[in-house]
Structures are given as structure tokens and as C-alpha cells.
Amino acid sequence: DRYRGFHRNDLDKCIGCGRCEEICQNLAIGMVQVEDSQPVKGDSGLRPLVDYGRCCWCALCIDVCSTGSLSLSNSYSWTTYNADTCTYIPGTDEKSWDHTPKGYSQDNSILKWAGSPRIEMPAARPDKRVNSFEEVIRGYSPEQAAIEAARCIQCGLCVTACPAHMHIPEYLRAIADGDYAGAVKLFFDNNPLPEMCGKVCTRECESVCAMGYQGEAIAIRWLKRFACEQFESLSDVLAADEKPLEQGRGRVAIIGTGPAGLSAAYYLSRMGYEAHVFDKDEEGGGVAQHAIPEYRLPAAGSEKQMDVFRKAGAHFHFGTEVNGEDILKMSDDYDALFIAAGLQKSSEFKIPGVELAGVKHAFYFLMNKPEDGSIDVGARVLVIGGGNVAMDTARTCLRLGSEVVISYRRRIVDMPADEEEIEEAMEESIDFRPQTIPIRIEKAGQRLKYFYAEAEMIDDPNGGRPKPVRKDDIEHGIEIDTVFLAIGQSSDLGFLPDEIAENMTIQWGEIEVDKDQYTGVKNIYAGGDITPGAGDIITAIADGMRAAKAISKK
Ligand code: SF4
Ligand code: SF4
Structure with a gap:
């Protein structure tokens, strides 16, 4: 039954990681592009081609296959007059043994490659961390980082998934080798905010990691953070071998x-x-730096970050509100303009009672850095929403000593917040009330009363996500001191003069741009949350880099 004959490959399962090619001691496997399989996020589009002039049927390639897609049939007989034709791409070139049930696969292998477990990141205990704004994550030791980084199989699938296409396999190799300065230099090739990303990135890369198929993805984000934390100054690391800058190319x-x-x-x-x-x-970092609470992104790191930009030669004009006239003047005085003003307004929410004192916008609350306790939120807080702003507000209020309830219309699984934030909020005993539809807020003596109805989820016949629909006529009410609205942010494009705004395509408050971040208005580019996109930090970083490259090619 376990006879090792010719290869089969389930092309839908294969992700083209190349681990089979890597392990083969006879160089019998080469990764090649196949017509039906194009590179997409999490799949290189390459597939193994096997050369039977070299293969010795050791089956190591089967044992290490990341997805278990590759197997051996029990067929071993193939006659040809030309040895050069004794190669094929399993799964693509139809063979008589493709559907034979017998053979060798990870299902009956005793050597199946299980990978090694992810090194968990040390973190503060939930019952302790809720008493302070100290950072939850404690950081890897050099030994832990080396073991975790060495788990990477260097397949490179993560690179295409990362919006900035960082050199992930290379910097993981550098960390595994203890070359932290080398890793930092690789970060800056396409990400000048690695420490911020190392703490709060949405880690698209980890979602496609080949190691995640039969184990856990490499902790790419934590390793980036680890390497940055080894240095007090990142600009010193970069300065060590920076080439002299070419100057005078424009403003x-x-x-x-x-x-x-x-x-x-x-x-x-x-x-x-x-x-x-x-x-x-008055300080750099934008909403990302100011609205994310201390326990996730400590403000102390901001100066280290800004030092890099200053030393690179950027000129900062803080405390400068730009208006339409300024924009017109800038478009005359500068060679190009890059608009990255972000989302500055909290979205409105219309239920009766939102105008009452005690009902606040979560986004403005976070932007005011409430960690010092200067904003009194009372003994019981309710947060309406399910995104990161909702989680950050809830967890901040918990640390300020309040009891916290989160009300969200859909299920927990539908919440747009990072999974990790939701998990941590749950560990901290925040009272989640999913499938609750807000009805109104009323005054109740010195407090407020929030009324909601329970919802059931109804499937969308058009294939969209299920919709929350009120289940019955029953109204539930809870007494609250402060209600926070956390239902999204929007842009404020009031600073754009009409003569420029009219020539841009603006939809839903977002400026449309082409692949170079160009707005279509001469010399004006835009990026970050003010343009359509994922709305996360690494996408914004990639936008900025793309715009810079496009401006330099003008
Ligand atoms: S190891 Fe498996 S998943 Fe990776 S390329 Fe080879 S067959 Fe595909
Ligand atoms: S981090 Fe994961 S996806 Fe990226 S190169 Fe390493 S194993 Fe492959």
C-alpha cells in the first residue's frame, strides 16, 4: 500500500512553497510556472517538476510538503525512448496513476514533517495587565528569537502578501544568525517604521505563511519588533554604512x-x-501613534522613530494647519505634493439620545491620550462598535477602573477588530454583547440608560455577509455612565481648494489614485487612509514609498 512510485500533486492544495525542491538531495525537483496557476497572495504560482533521471523515490519531498498536497502513487512503470522526456509536473501533466488510491502520502507516512511549534511571545497576565497601561507584550529573548526565526523555510510566500513587500525571509535569516543590524537595514529598504509595525501591524504576511498549514505561522511581526528593540537608535544602525545622499533633486x-x-x-x-x-x-506619527493606547504602542518609541526621519533629512512643520490657500501656494512652490492627511473625523451615529452629555466619540477620546486619567468616564462604560477603536477604548476604560460593556450588531466573528485585540479584550473580562441592535439612549438620573434589542443573523441571498435583524419586540436596558461611539472614521477634505478637489475623483470621502498614488491633478499624489485601500499601517507605508518612487521618476 505504501509503495513509493511516481508523484501526484493536488494543485489546488499546493501553494508553490518550494520546500520539496529545497529538500531534494538529488536536485530532482525544480519549481516552474504553470499556465493554470498564477501567482496570487499566498501562492507563488510555481509547481514542482520532477525529473525521473534523478529521483531516487526517497519521499523526503512528501514528508516535508507544507500542505500535504504532494504524494507518491504506487505506479513505477513508464517506458520512453527519450530519457529527456522522463520529467513531468505532477497534477498538470495527466498521468494514468493520478487517481490510484494506493501509494505514499503524509496520511500514511511515519516521518511526516510536523514543523516545530511557534515560540509564544511572553505577555503580561490578564489579571495583572488591566491595572496599568504597561505594554502587554514583553518581547522575545535573543534565544527565543533565534529559534523562532530559524523555523522559516525561506519560501518567500509572505513577501507578496506584505503590502510593502518586505524582505522577510532574508531578515528572518539575519535574526536567526544574530545579525540584528543586518535585519534592521533590510527593514528600511521598504519600511521606515519597522518598530511600529513590529508592534501593531495587521501581519498579512503571517496569514499566508507556509508554516501555518500544518502548525503555526512564523511570528514575523514579533521578530521585527525584537530586532528593532536591540538598538537604542535605529538611525545609528543605518548611518553605519549609508551612502552619501544625492541632493538637490527638488522639493x-x-x-x-x-x-x-x-x-x-x-x-x-x-x-x-x-x-x-x-x-x-505637535508630534509625528499621526492617528496610528496617537490613538493606539500605551499598552499596545508606547509613546516612548515615538522619538526613536522620529529621529530616523530627521536624520534622513526630512523637515517637519508641526502645529501647522494647512488650508486651501496653502495648498494652492504649495502646488506652485513645490515640485510635488503628497496628501496623507488620514481620517480625522469620527463618523456620526444616528439613534435618539446621542446628543446627551455622557455620549462621546471613542476616536476623539483616544486621540486625547486618556491614559493619564484626566478624563473621567465613570464606573460603567458602554462602547458601541466592533473595530480596533472600540477594543482600544474598551480596554483603556478598563484600565481606568471602569466596568466595560461592548455592544455590537453582528457576531463576534464579524468584528473588524484584529483577532488578537478581541481575544485580549475577552481575556481581560470585558463584557461582550454581540448581536445587539442599539435603539436609544436616555437620561437616567445622574447616569444614562442604553436600550438595545437582540438580533438574529439572516443570510444574504446575494452571498453577502449575514445581516443582523431584530429578533423580537423586547427592549433591554443597561445603566451606563459614559457611552462611546466607535463606528468608524472618515476624512475631512475641507482643506482642499475647490479648483483642486474638482479635478480629483473623490468617492465616499476618499481620493482615487492610480498605481503610483497619482491623483490625476498635476504633481499631486495621495496615500494612506485618505485613499481607498486596506486602511492599515503597512498599506499606508507602501503608499508613501510608491509615491516617493513615482515622484522621483517624474
Ligand atoms: S512542498 Fe508541497 S506545497 Fe510546497 S511546492 Fe512542493 S508540493 Fe507544493
Ligand atoms: S515566514 Fe513563512 S511564508 Fe515567509 S518565507 Fe518564512 S516560512 Fe515562508
Whole structure:
């Protein structure tokens, strides 16, 4: 039954990781592009081609296959007059043994490659961490980081999934070898905010990691964080072998010091542009740095981060609110303009009672850095919403000593917040009330009363996500001191002069751009949350880098 004959491959399961090619001691496997399999996120589009002039049927390739897609049939007889034709791409070139049930696979292998377990990141205990704003994550030791980084099989699938296409296999190799400076230099090739990403990135890369198929994905984000934390100054690491900058290529004005603006400023400065960055805030980092609470992204890291941009040569103009006249003047005075103003407004929510004192916008609350306790939220807080702002507000209020309830219309699985944030909020004993439809808020003496109805989920006949529909006429009410609305943010494009805005395509408050972040208005580019996209930090960073490259090619 377990005879080792010719190869079969389930092409739908195969992700083209190349681990089979890597393990083969006889160089009998080569990864090749096949017509029906194009590179997509999490799949290289390559498939193994087997050369039977070299194969010795050891079956190591079967044992290590990341997905278990590759197997051996029990057929061993194949006659040909030309040895050069004794190669084929299992699964693509139809063979008589493709459907034979017998043979060797991971299901009957005793050597099946199970991978090694992920090194868990040390974190503060839930019952302890709710008493302070100290960072939850404690960081890897060098030994832990080396073991975790060495788990990477260097397949590179994660690179295409990362919006900035970071050099992930290479920097994991550097970390495994203890070359932390080398890893940091690789980060900056396409991400000038690695420490921020190392703490709060949405880690698209990990979602496609080949190691995740039969085990757990490599902790790519935590390893990036680890390497950055080995240095007090990242600019010193970069300065060690930085080439002299080419100067005088032009001047670019950048609106906003969030990840998109900072990224554009860094790469433009490195390419010899005078990058001037304007922000109405007094510090850089944008919403990402200011609205994410201390226990996830400590403010102390901000200066280390800004030092990189200053040393790269970017010029910052903080406390500068830009208006339509300024934009018109900038478009004359600068060679290009990059708009990365982010989402500055909290979305409105219409139920009776939202105008009452005690009903607040969660986004503005977080932007005001409430960690110092200067904002009194009372003994019991309700947060309406299911995104990261909702989780951050709930967990912040918990740390301020309040009891916290989260009300969300859909199921927990539908919440747009990071899975990790939801899990941590649950561990911290926040009271989740999913499938609850807000009805109204009333005054109840010194407090508020929040009324909601229970919802059931109804399938969408058009294939969309299930919709919450009120289950019955019963109204439930809970007494609350503060209600936070966390139902999304939107842009405020009021600073754009009409003559520029009219020539842009603006939909749902977002500026449409092409693949170079170009708005279609001469010399004006845009990126980050103000443009359509994933709305996360790494996508904004990639936008800034793309815009910088496009400006440099003008
Ligand atoms: S190891 Fe498995 S998943 Fe990876 S390329 Fe080979 S057959 Fe495909
Ligand atoms: S991190 Fe995962 S997906 Fe990326 S190269 Fe390593 S094993 Fe492959």
C-alpha cells in the first residue's frame, strides 16, 4: 500500500512553497510556472517538476510538503525512448496513476514533517495587565528569537502578501544568525517604521505563511519588533554604512505625519529631495501613534522613530494647519505634493439620545491620550462598535477602573477588530454583547440608560455577509455612565481648494489614485487612509514609498 512510485500533486492544495525542491538531495525537483496557476497572495504560482533521471523515490519531498498536497502513487512503470522526456509536473501533466488510491502520502507516512511549534511571545497576565497601561507584550529573548526565526523555510510566500513587500525571509535569516543590524537595514529598504509595525501591524504576511498549514505561522511581526528593540537608535544602525545622499533633486510638500507621510518623507529624503512635512499636531506619527493606547504602542518609541526621519533629512512643520490657500501656494512652490492627511473625523451615529452629555466619540477620546486619567468616564462604560477603536477604548476604560460593556450588531466573528485585540479584550473580562441592535439612549438620573434589542443573523441571498435583524419586540436596558461611539472614521477634505478637489475623483470621502498614488491633478499624489485601500499601517507605508518612487521618476 505504501509503495513509493511516481508523484501526484493536488494543485489546488499546493501553494508553490518550494520546500520539496529545497529538500531534494538529488536536485530532482525544480519549481516552474504553470499556465493554470498564477501567482496570487499566498501562492507563488510555481509547481514542482520532477525529473525521473534523478529521483531516487526517497519521499523526503512528501514528508516535508507544507500542505500535504504532494504524494507518491504506487505506479513505477513508464517506458520512453527519450530519457529527456522522463520529467513531468505532477497534477498538470495527466498521468494514468493520478487517481490510484494506493501509494505514499503524509496520511500514511511515519516521518511526516510536523514543523516545530511557534515560540509564544511572553505577555503580561490578564489579571495583572488591566491595572496599568504597561505594554502587554514583553518581547522575545535573543534565544527565543533565534529559534523562532530559524523555523522559516525561506519560501518567500509572505513577501507578496506584505503590502510593502518586505524582505522577510532574508531578515528572518539575519535574526536567526544574530545579525540584528543586518535585519534592521533590510527593514528600511521598504519600511521606515519597522518598530511600529513590529508592534501593531495587521501581519498579512503571517496569514499566508507556509508554516501555518500544518502548525503555526512564523511570528514575523514579533521578530521585527525584537530586532528593532536591540538598538537604542535605529538611525545609528543605518548611518553605519549609508551612502552619501544625492541632493538637490527638488522639493516636495507632504501633508500629514502618519505612516504614509513619514514613509514618503523618508524615501524622498534618501533620494535627494527636500521633503517638508506639515501636520497640525505637535508630534509625528499621526492617528496610528496617537490613538493606539500605551499598552499596545508606547509613546516612548515615538522619538526613536522620529529621529530616523530627521536624520534622513526630512523637515517637519508641526502645529501647522494647512488650508486651501496653502495648498494652492504649495502646488506652485513645490515640485510635488503628497496628501496623507488620514481620517480625522469620527463618523456620526444616528439613534435618539446621542446628543446627551455622557455620549462621546471613542476616536476623539483616544486621540486625547486618556491614559493619564484626566478624563473621567465613570464606573460603567458602554462602547458601541466592533473595530480596533472600540477594543482600544474598551480596554483603556478598563484600565481606568471602569466596568466595560461592548455592544455590537453582528457576531463576534464579524468584528473588524484584529483577532488578537478581541481575544485580549475577552481575556481581560470585558463584557461582550454581540448581536445587539442599539435603539436609544436616555437620561437616567445622574447616569444614562442604553436600550438595545437582540438580533438574529439572516443570510444574504446575494452571498453577502449575514445581516443582523431584530429578533423580537423586547427592549433591554443597561445603566451606563459614559457611552462611546466607535463606528468608524472618515476624512475631512475641507482643506482642499475647490479648483483642486474638482479635478480629483473623490468617492465616499476618499481620493482615487492610480498605481503610483497619482491623483490625476498635476504633481499631486495621495496615500494612506485618505485613499481607498486596506486602511492599515503597512498599506499606508507602501503608499508613501510608491509615491516617493513615482515622484522621483517624474
Ligand atoms: S512542498 Fe508541497 S506545497 Fe510546497 S511546492 Fe512542493 S508540493 Fe507544493
Ligand atoms: S515566514 Fe513563512 S511564508 Fe515567509 S518565507 Fe518564512 S516560512 Fe515562508
